[in-house]
Amino acid sequence: MGLKKLRTTMLAGGMSVLATGAVAQTLELATDLSPAGLDPHIATAFATHQVTTGLLYEGLTGVDQDLSIVPVLAESWSVSPDGLTYTFKLREGVTFHDGSAMDAEDVVASIERVQSQDIASPLASRVSAVESATAVDPRTVELKLKEPSAPLLSSLTSIAIVPSEAKADKEALQKAPVGTGPFRFQEWQPNGYLLLAGNEDYWQEGVPKVDALKFNFVPESATRQVGLVNGQYQMLPHLDAATALQLQGQPGVKLEETLDLAYILVGMNASKPPFDDPKVREAVNYAINRDDIVQAALFGAGVPAGPLSPALKQWALDVSEYPCYEHDPAKARALLEEAGVQMPVKVTMNVLPRQDIRDVAQVVQAQLNDAGFAVELNNQEQGQFVQDWRNSNFDMFASLNAGSVDPDEYFYRAFRTDGSTNVFKYSNPELDALLDKGRSTQDQAARKEIYDQVQRTLACSGPAAHIAYSRLATATRDEVQGYDILATRSLGTLADTSVGR
């Protein structure tokens, strides 16, 4: 065994006395989820998103810490007065990990790839407004839209730019991703680890600061925690409240926190009794005590949720604007009586298999049962939960949904009649009209007014009772510096992260 190997072993063991500049710096992360594939247009589940977005791949635009849209691979852009043509100027000197230069053809190919029937990308609806993409010259891309689309720039943050050769290939990127990001793919041991090496040719100078990222896939929460405390891992990204609480104050560990964009919700099936009646849905909101839930299930680390996260400062209304957020079991019973349903109202609630959601569900169950409901919990396995969710095969469900940066992205697909994720089967013509208007309005103030109205409509009698936004935390060892947590759960800031001694 060579000296270098010995040294790495000792470093991995947390004994950093031998540190010298010559040792390659690897940031060791531990997460529970092993990605199902690494093609950013095909595998879009959270486990993949976490390791691809901003690390391996980049889009034309990106999201910064304040959740504003910033240029990434596009240096700048302009919009025609009618809002139908977007012209992007691409950044110079950007290369893919295979060494080829990134140009307008690749951008066009990437957008067309997401749109293609053959690839069947779940992201397709995000670029459905795009009628055509053209490479004007190697550094200029023009997008023509079918109709004005205010959220386009925000949607483009999730469209990774891939080499044009990958356009018709459904398998290559899944196994061996090629992007423009600050880290390149090196090795993937499914269920073991994913190793990303720093990209020396990255377009931004002096970035990335570490030589490699190693994502260790560790299914046990207790194991991850012990691994961080004893120094075997240096970062546990995006923890739930309970885990963060336990790591708080452990020697050598610090926490980075932000308010989550993802929201905990209780969804209701608006297509069948009892939740087809808006009064029953309103009763649920009165019966729920959101403050108690935050205290109980999230250990106080969170805030009661309206339809939009307070992290979206320019959009979200304060929850005090919603009358039904006042905890009032008597009022809930009165509403149920008005609705003429038989009390106790017997319903089943499907529960997403996550510890925090299970705890939330147990508290919600207790609260609803105090206010005229008889809720039975149905704790499902992930696959079954997703299938029932997709097929609207539920009375109620408790879940955690990823949020979006632009209100249209969330509201339109979740609540518009026949929206692509409107599993609630909710249909409200007035709301539909508002959502259509919000989509085509360019003026920020006018849009704000529209979405204020949308939030008010949805808060009390909508098909989803928004429960809470939790505080999202990433725990790191003290020596990890320069990392900022993003509410979008992208780990993009790892490019600026270094491991000091």
Added chain:
Amino acid sequence: MLGRLVLARILDLALVLFGVSVIVFLMIRMIPGDAVAIMLGANAEVTPEAMAELRGRLGLDRPLVEQYLVWAGSALQGDLGSSVWTGRPVADEILLHLWPTLELTVLSLAIGAGLAVPVGCLMAQLRGRGADVAMRVGAIAGLTIPSFWLGIVMILLLAKLAPGFASLGYVPFSTDPIGNLQRMVLPTIALALPILANLSRLVRTAMLDALGQDYIRTARAKGAPERLVVYRHALRNALIPFVTSVGILTGYLLGGAIVVEQVFAIPGLGRLILGAIAERNYPLVQATILVVTLGFVLVNFMVDLLYGLIDPRVRG
């Protein structure tokens, strides 16, 4: 005669494997939840066309019997299909996950069995005294301690006592022998303890039986030294139940490994199966259960044959 016995056993084996393959095949197809939905993620938007396309690619739209024949046919030719999500051949995935599990089970079996002989002998010699009862109770406790719980408790304790000790995850022996062994210590203890408990009891019983038998008494009377008598004669006697148990213990080890791998973050077959079930990776689940069960059946098959060799009575 031995040849015919082996042939009969091989026929049995083929029949059992056919049954196993049918059960595995059907089991996977009865699982609720949809492969397509899982891959696309909870927040994704899925068109019916996209789902139909993937279903077609996986062959799920064909009649059941046809699906089975296609699957079994290519499996017989050594082609286990390819993982739905990574496109990697299933055989490669299994091979990749095989070594950690194999190392863990072999180490646990070796250590458990190795220690069982001296411990069992000691128990036999201490027979009838208070220590005998204590050891017997201890052995049963070792047998019934939940290995995943023991694993967690050990991780916690170690983190408190030796914070710098890297005990989690897995590195191949070939790249880092010390790191490898270091990470194997705790999971091996968690798995080996019940084996030690089980086998030492067998050794004890067999020793006691042997000690009571005529030929040992004769040997003793002839003045052979106690230690030699015990080891030479009694141990051979103990070998038969010992070998039989190894087959059963392999099954236990595979089950235990599934949970212990989960606790210690070892990328072995247990993780592979649990992960594959969670993401509805049909070809992978099928092939892994099939291969692991095949391995288990083969071990028992060998034990059967070995049993025949050690104990001549079985042949007749």
Added chain:
Amino acid sequence: MKTLRQHPLLAFALAFVALQVFVAVGAEWIAPYGPLEQDIVARLKGPSAAHPLGTDQLGRDVLSRILHGYRTSLAACVVAVALALLAGGTIGLLAAYRRGWFERVSMRLMDVLFAFPVMLLAIGIIAVLGPHTTSAAVAIAVVYTPIFARLLRGPALVICESEYVTGARAVGASDTRILFRHVLPNLASVILVQTSLLLSTAILVEASLSFLGLGTQPPTPSLGLMLSEGRNFLLLSPWSAVFAGFAILFLSFGFNLLGDTLRDTLDPRLRGQE
């Protein structure tokens, strides 16, 4: 009684198991709190006068949950093992009595089921049925059926071939009569011992399944589930997980010791056969 005095270990095992069965059955009356009663303010606390074993993440009393957990785990395992005994025992007995094609077909089928590693088959069955206490019980029942069938067929064969039974057959006794009057009573000790030992392992399997999230689901208290939920809070408050682990150990230990000592007492020749 005399037997018990001669075998203090057996007496101890019996008392130990009886005690645990008693608290499981009487959980409702013994437990100081309801198993679902939440008290958020007092959550994740260590042992105290009010909560002798502490509280869990929702402030529920760990002792009360363990007592009720005994009931869930015990009920699931007893039902599962009873089902397996009924199915496997019937198959093994009939195979030994009938012989011929019935024996060949049924025992081959048992061989196929027996060929799977226990946990693997159980996980597969639960994947089909969905995670639930009942699914775990069914899975354990299916997995243990071939074990009972194989365990009982051997001794049953010996009894069926005995002059005693062939004699009864010759004088025209009915099959049911022979099986229930002559064969079954002679198998009683084997059944008793094996049931006890298999109950012990069933408890571990049920706990493992719940630990993997495949068994009992919240809010129902079960020992494996408590351990599984509690392990998320180990650094902060290990009480729930540690005590639930001990409870599993005690329950499984009790049945194993009972089976082991029963074997010694009832039939010393059986010793050493696992």
